[in-house]
Amino acid sequence: MREPITEEKLTGLKKQANDIRISIIEMLVEAGSGHSAGPLGMADIFTALYFHILKHDPFYPAWPERDRLILSNGHICPVLYATMAHAKYFPVEELLTLRKFGSRLQGHPHRDFLPMLETSSGPLGCGLAQAVGMALAERITLSELAVGSGLQVVSGNAPHPLEAPHSNSHYIFCMMSDGEHDEGNTWEAIMMGGKEKLDNIIAIVDRNHIQIDGNTEDIMPLEPMRAKWEAFNWHVLDIDGHDFKEIINAVEEAKAYKGKPTVIIAHTIPGKGVSFMENKFEWHGKPPTTEEAEVALKELGARS
């Protein structure tokens, strides 16, 4: 399917992720508001997705065969916007309009402004349920195609959706934060994804242990997270969210796994790449000042 990951490719991805981190800092300091830690922590995963994993076309965002990417944790949109810009969905210069009046780059993603998004988001706990809906819609369509072609139909009875042929034509990726596991709707969707055996969903949880008010285990303990997802009938993978090989291999394994949806718990360092932001919950919800941004950009090796 995908080309093998060569050392050259890995080096390219690392360089790309660093450029995306630089863009994140630049856009946040220009905006004067927004979230820093999560976007920096997820830069490697977004890079791996948009530059290696996803089936997508920046010049044809509505391509029916595209993989879907739902950003459930809308507050980390700086990394989504920066990655999309670097992937040529829109000009990199436009990143500096983040959160400004008239910008397509709303503070939290809104399809009215950026129709190429799969969904608007921001309020936590809603993304996975929408992924479940998209996956179910595809299953129904496939079962109807089966009915239309006369397959598996006995005396007018349509096949149960679970018996319908399953398409691997595309996958639905749902990006989630760990903090949004506090939301009840998250668990409702996890329960349903497991019940319906939606193996074309790949959820990726940014397990960075922070939320706005503090560390996740202090605010509302989430551990044992792996056991919880497993108990809800999900196939669970734990990875280092900064290791490109692990990210790419985990997605390949998720695609190959049948009968259960997969969640990849990606262990990440919030604020990754900027020493004074790393692992500090205080950086969850604020941007750097001009002085802080200068230090951050220097650490990231930005030309200035």
Next chain:
Amino acid sequence: MKLNPKLFQSDVEQEPIRAGFGRGLLKAGQLDERVVGFCADLTESTKMEDFKKAFPNRFIEVGVAEQNLVTVAAGMAAAGKIPFTSSYATFSPGRNWEQIRTTICYNNVNVKIVGSHAGVSVGPDGGSHQALEDIAMMRALPRMTVISPCDSIEAEKATLAVAKFVGPTYIRLAREKTPIITTAETPFTLGKANVLRARVTSHVAIIATGSLVYNALMAAEELSKEGIEATVINLHTIKPIDRETIISAAKHAGRIVTVEEHQKAGGMGSAVAELLVELYPVPMRIVGVDDKFGQSGKPTELIEFYGLGVHSIKQAVRSLVDKK
């Protein structure tokens, strides 16, 4: 306007408004394979069972999870389906308002929300199950169309109409048997109110919605014997509101009484008042529940107790007509 000829007879046919939804959904499913049914563990009482039987592969059981009910439906609509979601109105749109706001309206996807068991006429289940706030919640949402059919025939037409209409919609249904007011020939157009009772000279226009349209018509008949003539309008679509018909009624009658099985705050009467106060202010009375929760009881007892009966409507009209 052609209405049921037995409308004012004691043996007028009665049927729960929700039954019309059940028939409409089945037909909508037959007409369009994109129609999908979603229920939150209340398939029988929300009248989705016929659809479920006919289209098992297009029926999704979400369990007792109303937040998930509408968010999964939002995802399905994004993938091109036309989901109808149903539960009791206290729970959907009650419990999941923010999910409806963000994933359906803000996202602008084509989900049909159906809130059953609205109003105090739910009866014995008590106040926790009697939605009196849903019109206010739904009409405050940008892009949401809000419909409250007056009988089961209209509910069927409304269901078929919203299946064809592209955009978020809310249909409000009552539990109890309600007299059949309209006929198959009565027109139903989204956003266009029906003048059910027209008079050359009117002292008042009564604008009613949902299960209380019948009470409004009864009140008008009885007031006529007192020499008070009333136009009666069925405002089945509360949003977008039919400005033309309402302003014309205000000009014609000079006084407006609104009638609904909902809190006075934020309901259909408020919607009418918002329109008239800016464009054609006339004296008004709002018949509705006055900042109270419901309780257990027989539907008829509760309708009377909460000031929604024929007597209360007549009183509201008299207080307005006497004033002038």
